[in-house]
Amino acid sequence: MFPLFIRMAGKKVVIAGGGQIAYRRLLPLLDEGACITVISPKAIDAIVHLAEQKRITWHARSIEPSDYADAFFIIAATNDPNINEQIATYASPNQLVNVASNHLFGNVHVPAFFSRGKLQIAITTGGASPTLAKQIKKQLEQQFDESIAQHLETLYEQRQKRKEP
Numbered sequence: 001m002f003p004l005f006i007r008m009a010g011k012k013v014v015i016a017g018g019g020q021i022a023y024r025r026l027l028p029l030l031d032e033g034a035c036i037t038v039i040s041p042k043a044i045d046a047i048v049h050l051a052e053q054k055r056i057t058w059h060a061r062s063i064e065p066s067d068y069a070d071a072f073f074i075i076a077a078t079n080d081p082n083i084n085e086q087i088a089t090y091a092s093p094n095q096l097v098n099v100a101s102n103h104l105f106g107n108v109h110v111p112a113f114f115s116r117g118k119l120q121i122a123i124t125t126g127g128a129s130p131t132l133a134k135q136i137k138k139q140l141e142q143q144f145d146e147s148i149a150q151h152l153e154t155l156y157e158q159r160q161k162r163k164e165p
């Protein structure tokens, strides 16, 4: 697995499933300005609410391959592992696909992560123990408190000045 931080503003994201896991994936992507479509016969209230506010699109039906043919990033988070795995199979090899129910499918793992201003830290265990990834995240959250955000801003400004011609 190769770690990347991806600018998601304006990118088409299709999420199959409308449960807690779909919502957990959706929130940080929405913050980043991704264009999100949820396809799911049922959805939790928080997702329905976002759709009512027109912050995302929700289609209340089962997912079909044509729904994600032109998606930049596909998230398979239904409660049917077979459907999730089928999505990974039907997607183009050039699309990013995350399968929430089986780490062996798809080509993207979602890490445990947090930010302190411009500092972003993400941890994965390659599907071995998401719980350990979460614990390591909590330890690092203690180690890097909010003060690092301001320190990093100062370093950033100094660096920008040095780069000025």
Ligand SMILES: C[C@@]1(CC(=O)O)c2cc3[nH]c(cc4nc(cc5[nH]c(cc(n2)[C@H]1CCC(=O)O)[C@@](C)(CC(=O)O)[C@@H]5CCC(=O)O)C(CC(=O)O)=C4CCC(=O)O)c(CCC(=O)O)c3CC(=O)O
Binding pocket: 024, 025, 098, 099, 100, 101, 102, 103, 104, 108, 109, 110, 111, 112, 113, 123, 124, 125, 126, 127, 128, 129, 130, 131, 133, 134, 137
């Ligand atoms: C492959 C991956 C999926 C992906 O990439 O999308 C995946 C897969 C699976 N998770 C499962 C279960 C749990 N996942 C969590 C928690 C988190 N899981 C996350 C990521 C990932 N989980 C990716 C690998 C990341 C890595 O390797 O480190 C985190 C880090 C990020 C996030 O989800 O937002 C988030 C912590 C967030 C945080 O707080 O920071 C908990 C604990 C809890 O919720 O408290 C449990 C229950 C305990 C347990 O089972 O361990 C199951 C079995 C499901 C079933 O039984 O059906 C599968 C399927 C499988 O193992 O194949």
Ligand SMILES: NC(=O)C1=CN([C@@H]2O[C@H](COP(=O)(O)OP(=O)(O)OC[C@H]3O[C@@H](n4cnc5c(N)ncnc54)[C@H](O)[C@@H]3O)[C@@H](O)[C@H]2O)C=CC1
Binding pocket: 016, 017, 018, 019, 020, 021, 022, 039, 040, 041, 042, 043, 044, 061, 062, 063, 077, 078, 079, 080, 081, 083, 100, 101, 130
């Ligand atoms: N952190 C992680 O990565 C974790 C992943 N999981 C996995 O994530 C998946 C989803 O978990 P939850 O959100 O808790 O499930 P959930 O049961 O709350 O929600 C599942 C959603 O999928 C929808 N759905 C079912 N069939 C569909 C279809 N054909 N097309 C579109 N949508 C469909 C349902 O309407 C429902 O909204 C599970 O498969 C579970 O194995 C579970 C726990 C943690």
